[in-house]
Amino acid sequence: MKLIALIAAGCLAVPFALSAASPAPVAPLPSLAPATWEVDAVHSAVVFKVLHVGVSNFYGRFNKLTGTVVMNDEKPAESKVELTIPTDSVDTNNDDRNKHLMSPDFFNAKEFPEIKFVSKSAKKDGDKKWKVDGDLTLHGVTKPLSVVVDMVGTADTIMGKRAGFDVTFKVKRSDFGMKEALDTLGDEITVMAGIECAAK
Amino acid sequence: MNPRDLLIGILVPGIVAATILFFAWKLASSAARRDKSASAPAAAIAVSLGSLAGFCALFGWNYRPVESWLWMIWVFPALALLGALEARASSTFLVAALLRIAACGVAMGLVLRKLILHAGPGVDTNRLALYVGTPVIAISLWRSVFPFLSAGVGSAALWMVSTASAVMVLLAHSMKLAQIGGALAGTLGALIVACLLRPSVKGLAGALTPVAVILSCLVFLSLEYSSMGYSVWLFALVGLAPALGVLPFVKKPWMKIALIAIPIAIAVALAFRTYDTSAL
Numbered sequence: 001m002k003l004i005a006l007i008a009a010g011c012l013a014v015p016f017a018l019s020a021a022s023p024a025p026v027a028p029l030p031s032l033a034p035a036t037w038e039v040d041a042v043h044s045a046v047v048f049k050v051l052h053v054g055v056s057n058f059y060g061r062f063n064k065l066t067g068t069v070v071m072n073d074e075k076p077a078e079s080k081v082e083l084t085i086p087t088d089s090v091d092t093n094n095d096d097r098n099k100h101l102m103s104p105d106f107f108n109a110k111e112f113p114e115i116k117f118v119s120k121s122a123k124k125d126g127d128k129k130w131k132v133d134g135d136l137t138l139h140g141v142t143k144p145l146s147v148v149v150d151m152v153g154t155a156d157t158i159m160g161k162r163a164g165f166d167v168t169f170k171v172k173r174s175d176f177g178m179k180e181a182l183d184t185l186g187d188e189i190t191v192m193a194g195i196e197c198a199a200k
Numbered sequence: 201m202n203p204r205d206l207l208i209g210i211l212v213p214g215i216v217a218a219t220i221l222f223f224a225w226k227l228a229s230s231a232a233r234r235d236k237s238a239s240a241p242a243a244a245i246a247v248s249l250g251s252l253a254g255f256c257a258l259f260g261w262n263y264r265p266v267e268s269w270l271w272m273i274w275v276f277p278a279l280a281l282l283g284a285l286e287a288r289a290s291s292t293f294l295v296a297a298l299l300r301i302a303a304c305g306v307a308m309g310l311v312l313r314k315l316i317l318h319a320g321p322g323v324d325t326n327r328l329a330l331y332v333g334t335p336v337i338a339i340s341l342w343r344s345v346f347p348f349l350s351a352g353v354g355s356a357a358l359w360m361v362s363t364a365s366a367v368m369v370l371l372a373h374s375m376k377l378a379q380i381g382g383a384l385a386g387t388l389g390a391l392i393v394a395c396l397l398r399p400s401v402k403g404l405a406g407a408l409t410p411v412a413v414i415l416s417c418l419v420f421l422s423l424e425y426s427s428m429g430y431s432v433w434l435f436a437l438v439g440l441a442p443a444l445g446v447l448p449f450v451k452k453p454w455m456k457i458a459l460i461a462i463p464i465a466i467a468v469a470l471a472f473r474t475y476d477t478s479a480l
Contacts, residue, residue, distance in 0.1 A: 096475065099427035100373040104269050110425050111267055111314070140266050177266075180375060183202050 037069040037163055037197030039083065046085060046193045051186030058185075060101075062115075064089035069197050071122075071130070071163070079122035081132055081149075083195075085115040105180045112140045128152075141176040145169065152194075161199035168192045205258060209379050210386035212257040217250030217387035221394045239398070240290065240406030244283030246394075247387045247410045252276035254383025259376070269421050271310040272380060272414075278306045279410040287406035300409055304335045307413045308420070315424055335416035338439055342408045348446040351395035353456045354404045357442040358411055359388040360457075364438045364464045365415050368471045371430070372422040384414050415439075429474035434467040 044065050052058040067083035087109040090101050102109035119134035128151040136145040152164040172187045173179075224242030255273060265271050286299035308331040309316065316328050346354045366381025388411070395404055419435050422428060441463045445456040 096373070096429075099429075103373040103426040104267060104377065104421070105373070105375050108267055108425065 035070070035161075036200040037071065038200050039065055039067040039069070040162075040196045040198050041065045043196040044194060046191065048189050048191045050189050053184050054186075058092075060090060060092035062086075062089045063091050065193075065195070067117075067195075068200075069163070069165070069195075073124070076123045076130070077121065079119070079130070079132075081117065081119040081122070081134065083117045087113055087115055106178055107139060112138075117145065136171065138171070138173075138176040139178050143171075143175055145171070159198065163197045163199075165195045165197070166193070167195070205379065206382070208257045209254050209382045210389070213250040213254030213383040213386035214390045216253040217246040217390035218393065220246040220249060221390065225398065239403035240287035241284035243391060243394075243403055243406035244287050244410050245280045247384070247391065247407045248276045248280035248283055248414075250387035250390065251380070251383050251410075251414060252280075254386055255380060258379050258383070268311050268314055268425065269377060269380075271313075272417060274310050275307045275414070275417060278310070279303055279413055282306065283406065283410045286409055290405065300339055301332065301336055303409055303413055304332045304339075304416070307335075307417055308332050311417050312420055312424070331416070331420055334420075335412045338412040338416065339409050341440070342412060342442065343405065345443045345446055346405060346408060349442065349456065350453060351404050352392070353445055353453050353460075354442070355388065355392040355395040355407075356457050357445060357460050358404075358407060359385060359392055360461055360464050361438055361441065362388055362411060362415065364468050365418065365435060367468055368430075368434060368438070369418050369422045369426075371471045371475045372426045372428040374422055374426040377418050377422055377426070381415070381418050384411065412439075430471045434471055437463050437467040 041064060046062040046065055047059060048061070049057045049059045062085045064086045065083065067081070069082075070078070070080040072078045087107045088102055090098055090107065090109075092098055092101065101107055104111075114137075116137040117134055118137075119132050121134075122130055122132045125131040125148060130149040130151065131146065132149055133144065133146045135142050147167050147169045150166040152166055154161070154163040156162075168190065170188055170190050173189055174182065174187050221239075221242055224239065224246070228239070252273070255276065259270070262270055262273065265273060282299055282303035286296050286303065289295040289299060308328075312327070312331050316324050316331065346357075349357065362381060362385040366378045366385055369381055370378035388407070391404070391407055415435075419432070423432055441460045444450075444459045444463070447459065450456050450459055
């Protein structure tokens with residue numbers, strides 16, 4: 001009886017041991033072939049920081065992100081990025097503060113429900129960097145914005161073809177008409193986004 | 201809000217309102233000075249334009265606003281005109297009523313247009329009825345109550361209602377709308393002084409329409425665009441408080457003011473309970 005149990009346990013354990021020893025291969029894609037990539041919001045994050053009362057950096061996030069990325073290594077000029085963040089997805093880990101940020105004092109989320117970035121041009125700036133110029137629409141105001149996008153990696157994964165990008169940029173909220181509490185909250189906002197996309 | 205904004209937001213409208221009231225009285229003919237109801241249009245103009253001065257001092261002059269609350273800049277001069285006409289026509293019920301409805305309709309149409317027209321083609325009639333009906337009802341109620349209050353008690357009651365509303369709008373997560381309420385309270389401070397120097401209940405009545413419409417704009421903007429953690433009925437409690445001043449067994453002015461202050465204080469305290477001050 002003991003021997004049978006031991007053999008059964010061994011039979012069950014072998015497949016697990018084999019899979020742990022040799023994980024499914026993730027084949028990196030040779031290049032970012034022309035393709036439309038859709039933002040995977042579950043594996044993306046948009047975080048911002050702002051100076052609070054001149055003494056510390058305060059961090060918040062937006063919990064939702066949608067968009068498409070068309071990146072073409074061979075013809076960078078044909079690349080395009082469109083990203084949309086619902087304003088009411090702002091999250092600073094405090095319900096009252098979130099509501100204040102969504103009020104007319106700051107984002108006025110009900111009148112301006114989306115923050116949008118639409119690219120106008122893109123060009124490669126090194127092996128894994130892209131310089132993207134476009135328009136940022138925030139609080140009903142559209143201003144040009146240039147960002148440098150770092151391509152973290154691309155691969156053919158168990159979830160399909162995937163590509164990941166990092167981007168960091170700064171904006172002045174007063175340029176977009178958000179001038180409340182400039183004496184306590186900094187004017188310059190640093191936005192950091194880690195975006196994972198799935199091939200459409 | 202920094203101390204400078206607080207000072208500008210209250211002093212500027214108060215000074216402008218006081219100046220308008222002073223010159224209105226100075227320029228009035230002797231007959232008009234004897235007729236105390238002649239100052240009613242001046243009260244409407246002083247409150248409206250004083251609030252406009254405070255608004256511009258705080259937020260600048262933007263005559264092509266994009267955001268709903270910024271359309272208040274056009275509400276104030278509209279109220280100065282329509283409020284003054286309504287005060288002059290107060291003896292003619294139908295004309296006064298139509299001007300009152302026009303003032304409410306113009307104000308709400310300017311600041312809440314996006315909500316009235318949002319439901320596809322046509323007009324959201326429920327919202328329109330609520331936005332216009334509420335200040336009309338408030339003005340009608342106040343016009344039936346305030347004649348029974350002395351000028352000093354009435355102006356103090358209006359000031360308390362405005363200040364409490366501004367605090368409650370602040371607790372609804374909107375500093376900007378609260379600052380507009382503070383500017384209104386600043387003009388009413390000037391009105392209190394004017395009523396003490398030259399008591400005139402009829403003169404005070406001219407301020408009722410602009411005050412009711414401005415407060416209604418702030419309340420509905422807070423309700424629709426900010427986030428109220430408390431019931432909107434607390435504003436109704438504040439608005440109805442002046443009615444306590446007509447109770448027959450309360451004779452002395454300070455007792456009337458104290459009685460009016462009780463439900464206002466209760467409403468503000470209840471609104472405060474929902475606010476988390478640690479998140480500033």
